[in-house]
Amino acid sequence: MIFLDMAYRILAEAYRTTNKDLEVAANGLLAHLLDQGYVATQVLGKDLSDAAFFPVFERMANHYRLPVWMHPLRQQSFPDYRSEPKSRYEIWQVLGWPYETSAAMARIVFSGLFDRLPELRIITHHCGGMLPYFAGRAETLWAQLGSRTADEDYSQLLKRMTKPLIEYFRMFYGDTVLGGSASALRCGLDFFGADRVVFASDCPFDPEGGAMFIREGIRSIADLGLPLDVERKIYYANAVSLMRLPPPK
Numbered sequence: 001m002i003f004l005d006m007a008y009r010i011l012a013e014a015y016r017t018t019n020k021d022l023e024v025a026a027n028g029l030l031a032h033l034l035d036q037g038y039v040a041t042q043v044l045g046k047d048l049s050d051a052a053f054f055p056v057f058e059r060m061a062n063h064y065r066l067p068v069w070m071h072p073l074r075q076q077s078f079p080d081y082r083s084e085p086k087s088r089y090e091i092w093q094v095l096g097w098p099y100e101t102s103a104a105m106a107r108i109v110f111s112g113l114f115d116r117l118p119e120l121r122i123i124t125h126h127c128g129g130m131l132p133y134f135a136g137r138a139e140t141l142w143a144q145l146g147s148r149t150a151d152e153d154y155s156q157l158l159k160r161m162t163k164p165l166i167e168y169f170r171m172f173y174g175d176t177v178l179g180g181s182a183s184a185l186r187c188g189l190d191f192f193g194a195d196r197v198v199f200a201s202d203c204p205f206d207p208e209g210g211a212m213f214i215r216e217g218i219r220s221i222a223d224l225g226l227p228l229d230v231e232r233k234i235y236y237a238n239a240v241s242l243m244r245l246p247p248p249k
Contacts, residue, residue: 040073041104048104049111057113057120067121067173067242070104072097072129101129109168110157121242123198127174127188135191139166173242175200176234180216182223194230198239 039048039056046052048070060068074096080087087096101124114120131138142165146154158165173196178184189197201217204210221234240247 038069038071040071041100042073047107049107049113054113054116057117061117061120065119065244067123069123069125069175070101071125072100072104074100098126098129101125102131102134105129105131105169105172109165112160114168114171115162121173122171123173123175123242125175125200126177127185127197128169128172128191131169131172132174132187132191133184135166135169138169139164170196172196173198173238176217176221177202177213178217178220180213180220182220185220186224189224189230194226194233195238197234198242199235 041048043053048057057068060066074092076087076090076092078087078092078096079085080091105124105128108114108122143158145158146152161168170192172192174188174192175198176185176188177200178188185197199217199221201210201214203214206212221231226234236248239245
């Protein structure tokens with residue numbers, strides 16, 4: 001399956017951000033999830049932890065019991081620097097998308113969504129964006145949450161959590177779309193664990209129109225020399241479990 005974020009770009013252009021618009025977007029979001037299986041990291045400029053979208057995730061987690069695949073959404077209109085009108089050199093996509101995914105993950109974690117919906121399963125594109133590589137930085141700096149903020153009180157956030165902060169980030173899943181980098185995949189596997197990584201290709205968005213990312217994705221897994229049972233989990237077993245499908249014969 002090829003998942004695109006075009007539906008959310010259309011929604012963003014079609015509606016202005018009001019409560020009624022968010023209600024309309026949330027209703028469309030659930031229908032789109034059931035049809036296509038994915039959600040963008042923001043809808044109408046609102047992050048996914050916004051209360052308007054809670055019913056969508058509640059239905060996916062507790063009623064349909066299906067995963068949500070999260071794709072980053074950032075466009076050229078988001079500038080690299082405030083003094084500029086737009087992003088240049090396609091930085092908005094190459095570097096902006098992994099950041100966008102990481103920011104969405106953080107907003108979901110700090111909102112308490114996983115505590116409210118412990119059965120929620122979210123698959124992150126690009127194997128968790130920046131989080132696996134920066135896990136040590138995230139853990140140590142967020143352990144001091146609030147020490148760098150004067151205009152908001154974060155003192156109770158960590159106290160309300162029922163597990164260490166970094167463990168909430170490990171509740172996400174990651175896909176293997178990493179441009180064929182075995183080192184990046186190793187990092188993602190070390191962070192999420194073999195039970196929370198699923199194969200994906202990003203086909204057809206590569207210089208060869210699809211074949212390259214599939215080939216290089218397979219090679220990156222082979223280069224790690226993983227046990228066969230771990231390879232099976234990545235290639236199909238984890239996806240089968242997430243989708244509640246019968247095991248292949």
